[in-house]
Amino acid sequence: MTFIPYSCQDISEEDIDAVVAVLRSPFLTQGPMVPEFEERFSSMHRARHGIAVTNATAALHVACLALGAGPGMTVWTSPNSFVASANCARYCGAKIDFVDIDPVTRNMSVSHLTEKLEKAEKNGNLPGIVIPVDFSGFPCDMQEIRALANQYGFKILSDSSHAVGASYLGEPVGRMADISVFSFHPVKIITTGEGGICLTDNEMLAEKMRLIRSHGITRDPSAMSGELDGPWCYEQVTLGFNYRLTDIQAALGTSQIAGHDRRAATRSALATRYDRRLAGLPLKLPARSGDRASAHHLYVIEVDTVRGESKRLEVFESLRSENIGVNVHYIPIHLQPDYRRLGFAAGDFPASERYYKRALSIPLFATMSEDQQDRVIEALTRALN
Numbered sequence: 001m002t003f004i005p006y007s008c009q010d011i012s013e014e015d016i017d018a019v020v021a022v023l024r025s026p027f028l029t030q031g032p033m034v035p036e037f038e039e040r041f042s043s044m045h046r047a048r049h050g051i052a053v054t055n056a057t058a059a060l061h062v063a064c065l066a067l068g069a070g071p072g073m074t075v076w077t078s079p080n081s082f083v084a085s086a087n088c089a090r091y092c093g094a095k096i097d098f099v100d101i102d103p104v105t106r107n108m109s110v111s112h113l114t115e116k117l118e119k120a121e122k123n124g125n126l127p128g129i130v131i132p133v134d135f136s137g138f139p140c141d142m143q144e145i146r147a148l149a150n151q152y153g154f155k156i157l158s159d160s161s162h163a164v165g166a167s168y169l170g171e172p173v174g175r176m177a178d179i180s181v182f183s184f185h186p187v188k189i190i191t192t193g194e195g196g197i198c199l200t201d202n203e204m205l206a207e208k209m210r211l212i213r214s215h216g217i218t219r220d221p222s223a224m225s226g227e228l229d230g231p232w233c234y235e236q237v238t239l240g241f242n243y244r245l246t247d248i249q250a251a252l253g254t255s256q257i258a259g260h261d262r263r264a265a266t267r268s269a270l271a272t273r274y275d276r277r278l279a280g281l282p283l284k285l286p287a288r289s290g291d292r293a294s295a296h297h298l299y300v301i302e303v304d305t306v307r308g309e310s311k312r313l314e315v316f317e318s319l320r321s322e323n324i325g326v327n328v329h330y331i332p333i334h335l336q337p338d339y340r341r342l343g344f345a346a347g348d349f350p351a352s353e354r355y356y357k358r359a360l361s362i363p364l365f366a367t368m369s370e371d372q373q374d375r376v377i378e379a380l381t382r383a384l385n
């Protein structure tokens with residue numbers, strides 16, 4: 001039986017033609033395709049500025065720097081995420097800490113966040129930046145987080161890597177954050193091979209991020225401090241990196257946006273089909289809410305039996321033996337050895353740890369057929385009985 005991955009890209013003939021056209025053009029990088037992709041992606045999410053970079057990890061780094069992360073600042077994120085959501089703070093020399101999840105949404109819990117902020121205010125160690133993660137593509141409780149940000153004075157950096165095309169309170173995801181970040185890795189909703197983007201409505205933040213993306217160098221005379229030696233002049237005004245996306249990648253991304261509605265409809269239909277077919281099994285299914293629409297990046301079930309932990313392992317092995325690429329998202333970040341070294345330990349964030357022990361990501365991707373999905377459902381039903 002053929003292998004069914006938990007996720008995979010969907011590349012159309014139009015996508016291939018778009019990439020080939022760039023290969024025949026004068027610009028492989030720093031040409032017209034990157035601004036075009038930024039324009040399309042930011043208008044899709046109704047943001048004023050889009051700054052495309054090499055990947056979402058770089059996007060989180062650039063966004064943290066633009067928001068002022070550095071020694072003396074503490075950054076909070078969710079333990080139920082990919083390590084990049086936390087590493088970005090450490091790249092800047094900031095201190096990292098976590099806020100436990102809500103077991104229903106699997107996103108940062110507003111009640112835990114509120115409690116932790118009250119404590120931090122008393123102790124004088126409030127965070128400068130909070131990084132909520134739209135886990136699996138399901139938007140966070142951003143209205144509540146925004147109210148807390150206004151009250152306690154922290155910035156919101158939304159890690160929306162999973163949530164391309166998701167919506168919240170009738171608007172595209174990310175609108176209430178200071179900066180939102182998306183990933184274009186092939187397992188995500190749309191791909192550029194490797195790629196990421198920072199969205200913001202704030203002109204100053206956008207300008208800072210553009211500088212940091214490209215060596216901290218400006219060619220804009222109005223942004224320079226010294227004398228112009230001549231028209232060839234450029235100035236490095238801050239320390240930046242080479243985090244630029246190529247035109248080859250941007251062309252793929254622009255073409256992927258054109259095919260997004262069709263792919264999103266397939267993901268959504270498959271997710272609804274899972275919801276219906278799995279309803280009778282001893283599983284906890286992904287949250288649904290009338291005020292937001294998930295991008296359905298991952299379909300995560302929790303094995304909800306008495307011995308859920310050992311049963312999860314059994315189900316995992318059983319599905320893998322049937323060539324079904326189940327996976328686990330995520331090992332709580334604070335339990336990674338490199339985080340335990342910073343002082344974090346098991347028991348620090350019990351909801352994330354409990355969730356992790358029972359979670360299983362089952363296949364969901366835009367090219368998945370109903371026959372493939374039936375194979376997953378049947379194998380899962382057998383493994384649970």
Ligand SMILES: *Cc1c(COP(=O)(O)O)cnc(C)c1O
Nearest residue numbers: 055056057082084161183184185
């Ligand atoms: C994939 C992912 C990232 C990193 O994305 P890259 O583009 O691979 O660097 C960051 N955060 C989350 C939540 C992710 O899933």
